[in-house]
Amino acid sequence: MPLVTVTVCAPKDAAFKASVLDAVHAALVASGVPEADRFQRVLELPAQDFRYDASYPDVTGARDDDFLLIEILWSAGRSVKIRKALLADLMQRLAAAGRNPENVMVCFRETTRENWAFAGGRLLHA
Known part of the structure; x- marks a missing residue:
């Protein structure tokens, strides 16, 4: 069960946030996550509460106010190969949605797995 947190600089409209969340979910599903396994949140912070370097470490161009910080918390065990494939797919989907992958x-x-309690305090994998 991935838990996705997307942090953005405020304000962002619903269409912007939906395009990002949909792209992340589609890439996760393509990597083997079940379609119904969708747990996502957006943290929309004012500029004074969300600081990031415009170019560190190897950004082509510069980050701007549409910068996306995407955190994916998931169960251990996925290979680097799966992560790279997910990232390539995600960047393609974000670009198709009008988002700059360099951002x-x-x-x-x-x-x-034993650290997930999906409902009712039940540890299904413990």
Whole structure:
């Protein structure tokens, strides 16, 4: 179960946020995540609360106010090959939605399966 957090600089309209969330979910599904496994949130922060470097470490051009910080928390065990394929797919989908891939940072975080309680406090994998 991936938990996706997208942090953006305020304000962003619903269409902007939906295009990003839909692209992330489609790339996750293409990587093997079930279609119904969609848990996402958007953190929309004022500029004074969301600071980032415009060019670190190797950005072509410069980041702007449409910068996306995408964090994907998922169960441990996915290979680098799967991550690279997901990233390539995601960048294609974001570009098709009018988002600049150079304006996107993705961070994968892993946890073990026994750390997920999906509902009712039940640890299904423990």
